[in-house]
Amino acid sequence: MSDAIVTLDHVTFGYDRRVILSDISMAFPRGKVIAIMGGSGCGKTTLLRLIGGVLTPSKGRISFDGTPVDARDRESLYALRRRMGMLFQFGALFTDLTVFDNVAFPLSEHTTLPPPMIRDLVLMKLNAVGLRGAAQLKPADLSGGMARRVALARAIALDPDLIMYDEPFAGLDPISLGVAANLIRRLNDATGATSLVVSHDVKECFLISDYVYVISGGRIVGHGTPAEVQASDDPEVRQFIRGEPDGPVRFHYPARGYGEDLGLRA
């Protein structure tokens, strides 16, 4: 896909002998909201870390806007990262700084803008997430949902081309969840950025995304528009989107026979 901002070409990644992602190929078109879904531990967050250059794939290539993501070339990696924003699962706000200073952080580190301009930009970003009034609070004074919105304001401070969301809906109350989902879509459309949402919240993801990938056991088991994925007859995809406790993904962790474990003979 020529207008893809990020492409993964046969990417495999694992720790020691444990394979986390196996032969994954994806392309994320510009300006879209793409959801990467799958159960806990299926390798979704690892995928974001690979795109951000925090981890290096054991096989395959990842490129961002045509440039290979290479963790060994620190300078070019940092240049790429300046064009990416990432929202961590629990916000990862700097606890010693105020909300204002958290959002101002990337601006003051990467630009030589005068303080009044930084102030205006920070207030604009905070206004976009509805927290202009909380500018002088410390992260400890914020609720989980508010902290994530501040982190989102910080992630978009430099107007990135790609915004990555790591489990943006985890642990949020229904109102904060609706706010977060709405914000992701709205910010994506307003800034023209590409959004990559890693989540296991089926309802919200289907609501806001243009394209969905479902990962299970380190491979892509389904992809398409939300409607296509919903209509998929792949057993793993169906089990995931319906939340069935047993299916291709087993309820029981692999173990020897139950009777054998209890000392009973069949």
Add this chain to the structure above:
Amino acid sequence: MTASDLLPTLGRVALSNLRGMGRSAFFLVEMLKQLPPTLLRFHLVAAQIHAIGNRSLVIIAASGLAVGFVLALQGYYTLSRYGAAESLGLMVALSLVRELGPVVTGLLFAGRAGTSLTAEIGLMKAGEQLAAMEMMAVDPKGRVLAPRFLAGIIAMPLLAAIFSAVGILGGYVVGVLMLGIDPGAFWSQMQSGVDVWDDVGNGVIKSVVFGVACTFVALYQGYEAAATPEGVAQATTRTVVVSSLAVLGLDFVLTALMFSAPH
């Protein structure tokens, strides 16, 4: 354990230790490389000097005073046997500036500032703050660790100087005001017997070395801590143990190098 099990275990332990040494050496080189750019952003260092130094002042001053009191009492007991009680000021001052000032400050620094640095960095890592910084294309080693490293190196000799100064005052209180030693003898013997370069200067060098060692250990342990509550707790304990042993070991080496040469 059989001999065939022993060899691989030994190999694993040796390799893991070697790997740890290599990692810490790389870390130290990274820290040293970051120092010049950190100097250009001195406001970050100043904030850390306040956090590390200023907040350690009370414990350093209180300990200095207590050590000064005890030195004077013990010194008087010994010196008065030989009719040399007038030299108490010199004895207290030399003990403090050459030895006790840097060493006790180093040990207290490891316990007070070192542990807080390790816990702070460890918790920043556990809360993904360092990872978030990395993803913002800001090197946490330059932005978070290097200002703390430099602040520790600057704060330590200042704290050691305060420790020694307060200790000497403590010695004066006990020696002159309580035991009745002549104040003129107390100060003049100190003035004529303490050399600025050989005694004070070497003491300052010791405290700078201890500052480098303690701050480096604290930051390294925090940075390498496992991102769990137990990981941070273990790293904090290791900071105190390793820093204290480093201070005592380095003190022996430095003392041997500085003060054993005949004059």
